[in-house]
Amino acid sequence: xxxxxxxxxxxxxxxxxxxxxxxxxxxxxxxxxxxxxxxxxxxxxxxxxxxxxxxxxxxxxxxxxxxxxxxxxxxxxxxxxxxxxxxxxxxxxxxxxxxxxxxxxxxxxxxxxxxxxxxxxxxxxxxxxxxxxxxxxxxxxxxxxxxxxxxxxxxxxxxxxxxxxxxxxxxxxxxxxxxxxxxxxxxxxxxxxxxxxxxxxxxxxxxxxxxxxxxxxxxxxxxxxxxxx
Amino acid sequence: xxxxxxxxxxxxxxxxxxxxxxxxxxxxxxxxxxxxxxxxxxxxxxxxxxxxxxxxxxxxxxxxxxxxxxxxxxxxxxxxxxxxxxxxxxxxxxxxxxxxxxxxxxxxxxxxxxxxxxxxxxxxxxxxxxxxxxxxxxxxxxxxxxxxxxxxxxxxxxxxxxxxxxxxxxxxxxxxxxxxxxxxxxxxxxxxxxxxxxxxxxxxxxxxxxxxxxxxxxxxxxxxxxxxxxxxxxxxxxxxxxxxxxxxxxxxxxxxxxxxxxxxxxxxxxxxxxxxxxxxxxxxxxxxxxxxxxxxxxxxxxxxxxxxxxxxxxxxxxxxxxxxxxxxxxxxxxxxxxxxxxxxxxxxxxxxxxxxxxxxxxxxxxxxxxxxxxxxxxxxxxxxxxxxxxxxxxxxxxxxxxxxxxxxxxxxxxxxxxxxxxxxxxxxxxxxxxxxxxxxxxxxxxxxxxxxxxxxxxx
Numbered sequence: 001x002x003x004x005x006x007x008x009x010x011x012x013x014x015x016x017x018x019x020x021x022x023x024x025x026x027x028x029x030x031x032x033x034x035x036x037x038x039x040x041x042x043x044x045x046x047x048x049x050x051x052x053x054x055x056x057x058x059x060x061x062x063x064x065x066x067x068x069x070x071x072x073x074x075x076x077x078x079x080x081x082x083x084x085x086x087x088x089x090x091x092x093x094x095x096x097x098x099x100x101x102x103x104x105x106x107x108x109x110x111x112x113x114x115x116x117x118x119x120x121x122x123x124x125x126x127x128x129x130x131x132x133x134x135x136x137x138x139x140x141x142x143x144x145x146x147x148x149x150x151x152x153x154x155x156x157x158x159x160x161x162x163x164x165x166x167x168x169x170x171x172x173x174x175x176x177x178x179x180x181x182x183x184x185x186x187x188x189x190x191x192x193x194x195x196x197x198x199x200x201x202x203x204x205x206x207x208x209x210x211x212x213x214x215x216x217x218x219x220x221x222x223x224x225x226x227x228x229x
Numbered sequence: 230x231x232x233x234x235x236x237x238x239x240x241x242x243x244x245x246x247x248x249x250x251x252x253x254x255x256x257x258x259x260x261x262x263x264x265x266x267x268x269x270x271x272x273x274x275x276x277x278x279x280x281x282x283x284x285x286x287x288x289x290x291x292x293x294x295x296x297x298x299x300x301x302x303x304x305x306x307x308x309x310x311x312x313x314x315x316x317x318x319x320x321x322x323x324x325x326x327x328x329x330x331x332x333x334x335x336x337x338x339x340x341x342x343x344x345x346x347x348x349x350x351x352x353x354x355x356x357x358x359x360x361x362x363x364x365x366x367x368x369x370x371x372x373x374x375x376x377x378x379x380x381x382x383x384x385x386x387x388x389x390x391x392x393x394x395x396x397x398x399x400x401x402x403x404x405x406x407x408x409x410x411x412x413x414x415x416x417x418x419x420x421x422x423x424x425x426x427x428x429x430x431x432x433x434x435x436x437x438x439x440x441x442x443x444x445x446x447x448x449x450x451x452x453x454x455x456x457x458x459x460x461x462x463x464x465x466x467x468x469x470x471x472x473x474x475x476x477x478x479x480x481x482x483x484x485x486x487x488x489x490x491x492x493x494x495x496x497x498x499x500x501x502x503x504x505x506x507x508x509x510x511x512x513x514x515x516x517x518x519x520x521x522x523x524x525x526x527x528x529x530x531x532x533x534x535x536x537x538x539x540x541x542x543x544x545x546x547x548x549x550x551x552x553x554x555x556x557x558x559x560x561x562x563x564x565x566x567x568x569x570x571x572x573x574x575x576x577x578x579x580x581x582x583x584x585x586x587x588x589x590x591x592x593x594x595x596x597x598x599x600x601x602x603x604x605x606x607x608x609x610x611x612x613x614x615x616x617x618x619x620x621x622x623x624x625x626x627x628x629x630x631x632x633x634x635x636x637x638x639x640x641x642x643x644x645x646x647x648x649x650x651x652x653x654x655x656x657x658x659x660x661x662x663x664x665x666x667x668x669x670x671x672x673x674x675x676x677x678x679x680x681x682x683x684x685x686x687x688x
Binding site: 009011012014015016019053080081082083084085100101102103104105153155181182183184185186187191194195198 | 471474475477478479481482483484485486487489490509512516517519520523524527548549551552553555556559577578579580582583586590
């Protein structure tokens with residue numbers, strides 16, 4: 001998996017490159033927009049991570065030109081501009097996700113993975129989602145584990161659906177706030193933890209094995225017990 | 230809307246102007262009419278007086294006989310001059326003149342009398358008004374008069390002309406007053422519309438300038454110059470914002486990277502691990518404060534081009550109430566959401582959500598255990614009100630206005646965590662949406678209500 005990182009802050013770029021390589025990605029780094037644009041056109045990358053404020057050519061213009069030129073690789077925009085309108089601007093310019101500095105590396109990694117999966121066409125249009133013996137019927141809006149119905153609130157259902165569509169992926173608290181509550185700012189993020197522990201009670205307490213796992217320092221992960229670890 | 234009132238003021242001015250001109254023209258034409266009529270009457274009377282004087286001379290020189298012969302001579306003039314003569318003796322028997330008998334009915338006015346005689350003209354009987362003077366000569370009465378029908382016709386025409394002139398002037402004035410006030414109202418409406426869209430954030434909009442270079446265009450030109458300057462300054466502020474955000478966040482990102490690196494080399498629970506986690510928590514607090522501060526600044530900058538959509542704040546309140554319910558529960562507060570089924574506001578979805586979370590977080594933070602928090606969304610006709618009511622310590626009346634400014638906190642809360650930005654963001658969001666914010670001290674507690682214009686529900 002090839003990632004192009006376009007970031008003018010050399011130290012920050014160094015941290016990101018190191019972390020991404022440790023996670024198993026191949027990373028190429030460019031320090032300005034013009035070089036980034038040339039590199040993205042020259043080689044095929046699976047993902048682009050682009051800082052918004054870049055010398056020579058700003059990040060959004062660079063993404064715009066790439067999109068106009070038919071480059072479809074997913075783009076994660078990094079930005080020091082964090083108001084909600086800045087985010088909308090970033091997505092409108094062709095970004096697929098938007099991350100405001102400063103962010104935890106775990107947050108970046110989770111989003112990189114999510115974008116990679118999305119790009120690889122893992123976006124199933126199905127009526128039923130299944131993880132182990134946990135089943136979700138999207139039409140009847142019902143959840144059952146080992147054949148036993150589980151009552152969930154509307155939000156718990158949405159949380160579980162989000163996780164079940166991302167089996168084995170790490171999902172951060174911010175990602176949950178963004179997609180389930182549509183909040184693109186940062187309230188006290190530990191609010192999510194209480195909701196997740198309720199969800200865990202509902203789907204895991206009376207059953208085995210455990211499906212919903214907490215990933216320290218990152219977020220949550222719904223694991224398929226049948227899949228090879 | 231303010232436009233009809235403005236229109237009314239121009240129309241009122243034009244109406245008064247029109248009224249003044251019509252009165253002036255009427256007085257002018259009226260006095261011309263009266264003067265002409267008086268002069269004509271005076272001329273007729275003068276002719277009759279002169280005639281009577283000359284006949285009196287004849288009588289003095291030759292008595293009744295001479296007068297009769299003179300009158301018989303003058304009868305021939307009837308029809309050409311329109312003169313009427315009649316001399317009667319003491320018994321009223323006509324002696325001479327072209328009238329057959331003394332008029333039976335007449336209107337007397339001093340020595341003057343007015344009556345009508347009936348003549349046959351082209352086979353039709355026509356009444357002719359006559360004005361005459363009567364003198365007594367040795368017991369005989371002499372009447373000398375003249376046909377005034379011509380004069381009356383002229384007076385009538387003059388009167389009609391005067392009325393037509395006054396009427397036409399009035400009509401013309403009404404028309405031009407209407408045109409004038411419409412023109413002014415149109416210009417003002419154009420300016421007002423441009424201003425409305427500038428107020429709602431479109432700083433690139435300019436006032437329309439016509440081709441006439443009149444005072445409106447001059448004013449619009451000056452205002453546009455002012456707007457250019459404001460736009461430049463706003464752009465400069467935005468650049469400053471962005472650089473400030475960048476210059477603050479980029480180093481925070483580096484700090485974060487270093488801390489995470491340090492964490493990788495630490496053992497869980499050792500001093501480095503504890504210290505780095507504490508530092509990361511502080512970093513997150515700084516980050517949150519910075520985010521809110523920049524958001525306030527952006528909202529206050531007018532949200533140029535702010536994306537607006539129909540937001541169901543009632544539903545939003547329910548969802549956020551649900552999100553915060555466990556947090557309230559863990560602090561032993563009862564959190565209740567009382568929202569109507571749906572209440573739409575046209576606005577910024579994320580900022581309205583932030584307003585609601587700030588209200589909730591504020592109450593949850595300050596209300597002591599055992600307390601109550603109620604989040605309510607109501608709609609009354611054209612107004613949607615979001616209010617939060619708690620029985621916490623409240624904010625004393627005198628400090629309320631100050632609490633809406635950034636970084637203001639009550640002394641009693643100085644020890645509590647927080648930045649004092651919560652309510653100022655609420656205030657900024659309310660202002661951005663042209664809403665109304667109301668803080669009320671309850672005993673005990675606080676009620677904060679934000680009212681917005683309701684938007685129509687989507688079809």
